[in-house]
Amino acid sequence: MNHNAQRRQRRADMTRRIAYRLYERRSRRGYDGSSEQDWLTAEKIARNPIARNSFQVNQWLKGRWRRSVGWYESTPVEHALETLTADLKSLAVFDLLALLANVAIIISLGSFLTNGERQRHDEQVYEAWQVITNAYGQPGNGGRRRALEFLNSTPGTPGRRRWFGRPWPKESLQGVDVSKAHLVRIELPGADLRSANLQEASLEDANLQEAYLSSANLQEANLGYANLQEASLGYANLQEADLGYANLQEADLEDANLQEASLWSANLQETSLEDANLQEAYLGSANLQEADLEDANLQGASLENANLQEASLLNANLQEAYLLNANLQEAYLGFANLQEAYLGYANLQEADLGSANLQEASLGYANLQGAVLWSANLQETDLKNANLQEALLLATDLRLSQNLTIQQLTAARLCHVALPTYIQDIDPDRDCKTMPQALFEWVSPNDPEFTLEIAKAIVEIARQQEWDDLE
Numbered sequence: 001m002n003h004n005a006q007r008r009q010r011r012a013d014m015t016r017r018i019a020y021r022l023y024e025r026r027s028r029r030g031y032d033g034s035s036e037q038d039w040l041t042a043e044k045i046a047r048n049p050i051a052r053n054s055f056q057v058n059q060w061l062k063g064r065w066r067r068s069v070g071w072y073e074s075t076p077v078e079h080a081l082e083t084l085t086a087d088l089k090s091l092a093v094f095d096l097l098a099l100l101a102n103v104a105i106i107i108s109l110g111s112f113l114t115n116g117e118r119q120r121h122d123e124q125v126y127e128a129w130q131v132i133t134n135a136y137g138q139p140g141n142g143g144r145r146r147a148l149e150f151l152n153s154t155p156g157t158p159g160r161r162r163w164f165g166r167p168w169p170k171e172s173l174q175g176v177d178v179s180k181a182h183l184v185r186i187e188l189p190g191a192d193l194r195s196a197n198l199q200e201a202s203l204e205d206a207n208l209q210e211a212y213l214s215s216a217n218l219q220e221a222n223l224g225y226a227n228l229q230e231a232s233l234g235y236a237n238l239q240e241a242d243l244g245y246a247n248l249q250e251a252d253l254e255d256a257n258l259q260e261a262s263l264w265s266a267n268l269q270e271t272s273l274e275d276a277n278l279q280e281a282y283l284g285s286a287n288l289q290e291a292d293l294e295d296a297n298l299q300g301a302s303l304e305n306a307n308l309q310e311a312s313l314l315n316a317n318l319q320e321a322y323l324l325n326a327n328l329q330e331a332y333l334g335f336a337n338l339q340e341a342y343l344g345y346a347n348l349q350e351a352d353l354g355s356a357n358l359q360e361a362s363l364g365y366a367n368l369q370g371a372v373l374w375s376a377n378l379q380e381t382d383l384k385n386a387n388l389q390e391a392l393l394l395a396t397d398l399r400l401s402q403n404l405t406i407q408q409l410t411a412a413r414l415c416h417v418a419l420p421t422y423i424q425d426i427d428p429d430r431d432c433k434t435m436p437q438a439l440f441e442w443v444s445p446n447d448p449e450f451t452l453e454i455a456k457a458i459v460e461i462a463r464q465q466e467w468d469d470l471e
Contacts (some may be wrong), residue, residue, distance in 0.1 A: 011046050019043035046357045121168055125151065131178065141182045148173065148183070179217075181187070214252075348440075372442060374462065388412040392438055395462035398423075413438055416463045435459050 019035075019042035026033050034180040128147040135142030151171040170192070177197040184202055189209045196216045206226045214234045224244045234254045244264040248271050255275045265285045272292045280300040287307045294314040301324045309327050315335045325345045334354045341361045348363075350370040357377045366382040384403035389411040397418045398404060406426055409419075415432040431438070440455040 007102070015042045015046045018045050018147075041262075125171060128171075132178065136177060137179065139180045139182065144178055144181050145183050145186050148176075148178070148191075149187050152188050181192070370442070374458075375465070383408065390437070392442065393417045394435060394439070394459065395465050397467070400468075415459060416465070418467050429463075432459065432463065 003469065008469070015186065019038045022038040022041055023035065025031075026038065076268060081117040082412050094358045118156045128150050131143040131147040134142050142410045151173060152169055154168065154431045170190070171459045172192045173188075173196060174192050174194045175194065175196060178201060179197045179199040180201060181198075182205060184203045185205045185207075186203065187207045188211055189207050191208065191211045193208075193211055193213050193216055198216060198218045198221050200220045201218070202222045203226055204222055206223065208231055209227050209462045210230045211228070212232045213228075213236050213382065214232050216233070216236045218236055218241050219237045220240045221238070222242045223244050223246050225244070226246045228246055228251050231248070231251045233256050234252050236253070236256045239257050239259045240249045241258070241261045245263055245266060245268050245304050246263070247368050249267050250270045251268075251271050251393075253276050255273060256273070258273075258281050259279045262282045263286050264282055266283070266287070266292050268286055268288045270282075270290045274292050274298050276293070276296045278296055278301050279297045280302075281298070281301045283306050284302055284304045286303070286308060288311050289307050289309045291308070291311045293316050294312050296313070296315065297317045298321050299317050299319045299322065301318070303326050304322055304324045305326065306323070307327045308331050309329045310331060311328070312332045313336050314332055315380045316333070316337070318336055318338045318341050321338070321341045323341060323343045323346050325347075326343070327347045328343075328351050329347050331348070331351045333354055333356050336353070336356045338356055338358045338361050341358070343365045343366050344367045346363070348366055348368045348371050351368070352372050353376045354372055354374040355376065356373075360375050360380045361378075362382045363386045364382050364407045365386065367387045368378070368391045369387050369389045370395075372392045373396045374392065375396070376459055377397050378401050379397055380400045380402065381398075383398075385445045386408065389413045393409075393414050395410050395416045399420055401420050404420060404423065406423060409423065409426055413431040413435060414428055415430075417428040421427055436452060436455040436459050439458060440450065440452045441451045443455070
């Protein structure tokens with residue numbers, strides 16, 4: 001008989017003895033129960049070492065007292081021993097002790113693994129920074145892409161799996177220098193890259209959504225097709241950067257330097273470009289719908305076929321900008337500088353050009369239907385075949401404008417307009433009486449506080465202006 005068989009036999013013998021003792025006690029005391037219940041209880045006691053030893057001690061003590069003193073069931077000691085035996089039968093205490101012991105083991109193991117994981121994490125972070133440092137100033141990848149992704153990741157993402165302990169936070173990449181690095185399709189969403197040096201880095205198709213890149217150096221970086229949605233790029237240097245087809249929707253580019261940057265077909269919808277430098281930038285077919293370009297510098301920029309619908313260009317500099325076929329419908333161009341700008345075939349329907357400077361601009365075949373040109377300067381402007389239907393020309397300077405016809409002005413609304421000398425037989429104050437109502441209807445839908453009385457005051461002020469003051 002092997003060792004396991006012998007052990008099973010000993011346990012069976014022990015179970016029979018315990019069951020018999022339990023039967024004797026139940027019979028002597030008159031307790032309810034059955035032989036099957038005695039056997040099941042005996043098996044539990046036999047399987048539990050603590051309960052088994054306690055039961056044996058109890059039986060030995062009871063036998064010693066009976067033999068030496070002759071006390072039986074009526075003695076206090078006998079009652080105490082019987083009570084102890086009844087408690088041992090339940091085994092609830094021992095089960096609880098076993099459970100607590102298991103919990104303690106699990107906690108100890110978890111603490112051990114957590115500390116080990118933290119140590120491994122710290123080692124991996126150190127190794128990642130070493131990879132980046134060792135590849136400083138070198139072209140190519142050099143392991144930097146994987147290192148940066150690891151440092152920016154959190155537990156649960158590839159490379160940062162966590163089994164125990166608290167989640168590790170992302171590492172800050174602020175000020176990191178990975179200039180000239182090949183980081184195509186890198187995944188760095190939400191990364192802290194403030195003041196980072198990414199000059200001449202290859203970041204095509206990179207995921208930088210919601211990343212913090214304020215004051216970062218991205219000069220001449222390649223960000224074609226990159227995802228920069230809702231990214232923070234305030235004061236960033238993107239001079240000569242390639243952002244063709246990049247997604248910059250709702251990004252923050254205030255005071256950013258985008259001089260000579262390429263933004264062909266880029267998505268800049270609802271992007272903030274206030275005070276940004278876009279001088280000579282290429283924005284052909286870019287989507288700038290509802291973008292904020294207040295005080296932005298777009299001098300010499302190319303915006304051919306760009307969508308600037310409902311964009312805000314208050315006080316923006318668009319001097320010599322190329323806006324062929326651009327969509328500026330309902331755009332706000334108040335006080336904007338469009339001197340010598342090319343707006344051929346541009347859509348300026350219902351645009352606000354109040355006090356805008358369009359001197360020497362080209363508006364050939366442009367659509368200015370319903371546009372507001374209050375105090376706008378159109379001296380020497382080319383208006384060949386421009387659509388001025390329902391346009392509000394209030395204190396507008398059209399002197400020396402080119403290719404303007406009476407037919408064009410017949411469809412417009414005129415009040416205190418300075419006409420070119422070659423336009424005769426038309427009253428420059430023809431629509432002054434209806435101008436306040438027209439102005440009120442144009443402004444009030446977007447400004448509930450704008451009243452007819454305010455419109456009347458504006459028209460009255462405009463009519464008092466001297467033309468010499470507008471030259």
